[in-house]
Amino acid sequence: KNEVEQSPQNLTAQEGEFITINCSYSVGISALHWLQQHPGGGIVSLFMLSSGKKKHGRLIATINIQEKHGSLHITASHPRDSAVYICAVFKAGTASKLTFGTGTRLQVTL
Amino acid sequence: ETGVTQTPRHLVMGMTNKKSLKCEQHLGHNAMYWYKQSAKKPLELMFVYSLEERVENNSVPSRFSPECPNSSHLFLHLHTLQPEDSALYLCASSQNRGTDTQYFGPGTRLTVL
Numbered sequence: 001k002n003e004v005e006q007s008p009q010n011l012t013a014q015e016g017e018f019i020t021i022n023c024s025y026s027v028g029i030s031a032l033h034w035l036q037q038h039p040g041g042g043i044v045s046l047f048m049l050s051s052g053k054k055k056h057g058r059l060i061a062t063i064n065i066q067e068k069h070g071s072l073h074i075t076a077s078h079p080r081d082s083a084v085y086i087c088a089v090f091k092a093g094t095a096s097k098l099t100f101g102t103g104t105r106l107q108v109t110l
Numbered sequence: 111e112t113g114v115t116q117t118p119r120h121l122v123m124g125m126t127n128k129k130s131l132k133c134e135q136h137l138g139h140n141a142m143y144w145y146k147q148s149a150k151k152p153l154e155l156m157f158v159y160s161l162e163e164r165v166e167n168n169s170v171p172s173r174f175s176p177e178c179p180n181s182s183h184l185f186l187h188l189h190t191l192q193p194e195d196s197a198l199y200l201c202a203s204s205q206n207r208g209t210d211t212q213y214f215g216p217g218t219r220l221t222v223l
Contacts, residue, residue: 002152031209041147041198043214044112050209086153090209097166098212100152 003027006087006101013108019074021104023087032063032070033098035086043086046072077108113137114215116201122221123191131186131218133201141207142184144176147198147217159184160207191222 007022023032034046047054047061049070054061058081060073074081087101114135123129135142144156158166159178173195175187184201200217204210 004152033211035214041200041217041219042112043200043202043217045211045213048209048211088153097155097158097168098153100154102150102152 001026002101003091003099004087004089004101006085006104008104009102010105011107013077013106015078015108015110017077017108019077019081019106019108021072021085021087021106023070023072023101025068025070025087025089025099027089027099028092029065029068029089030092031090032061033088033090034061034070034072035088037084037086037103039083046085074106079108079110082106082108112213112215114201114203114213116199116215116218118218119216120219120221122223123188124223125191125193127191128187128189130188131199131201131220133184133186133215135182135184135201135203135213135215137203137205137213139203139205139213140181141204141210142178142181143202143204143212144184144186145200145202145214147200149197153200156186158207165207188220191220193222196220196222 031050063070084103086103088098157176177185198217201215202212
């Protein structure tokens with residue numbers, strides 16, 4: 001079992017829908033990182049958070065440390081949001097080692 | 111554009127070849143990373159460099175040899191690879207080693223025949 005689990009693995013939504021991607025982890029962490037990977041491979045960092053909630057445009061990231069769970073929400077989804085969204089955690093006590101989930105493939109259709 | 115570039119973007123090599131992947135960051139960062147992304151598997155950390163010193167080798171086979179000549183450049187030298195080494199190899203950098211945000215390059219898609 002992976003230390004970082006994401007759900008769903010695949011998600012198809014219609015333009016305008018509200019989307020939630022979940023991340024659960026089984027280890028102590030110092031921070032949780034959301035990344036976006038477009039076709040072709042390039043990865044962009046979206047959020048890093050260790051508590052509470054962060055918002056950037058239509059994207060919202062939350063984390064519940066007690067429940068070892070994080071979520072990424074996309075409001076008013078758009079086809080350009082289609083990508084793989086990856087959750088990664090910095091395990092407590094490891095200075096720089098990110099542990100990654102397998103990603104959620106999102107397809108937003110018109 | 112994340113400020114991290116990688117060359118080449120695509121590479122096909124035979125098992126007896128020697129090749130190198132190059133990563134350059136224009137962000138003034140002190141830490142650089144190599145990751146491997148295989149199909150249907152999570153990203154795996156390979157190496158971490160901090161201030162040009164290798165600080166982590168995540169049990170990577172010796173056929174992969176990293177080099178960090180200065181804080182802006184990182185190389186991954188490849189020799190006698192196996193077909194199962196075919197993957198996307200991603201470079202990243204961060205201000206310092208630790209929980210600083212990592213900025214990724216576009217990756218090199220490697221195919222080993």
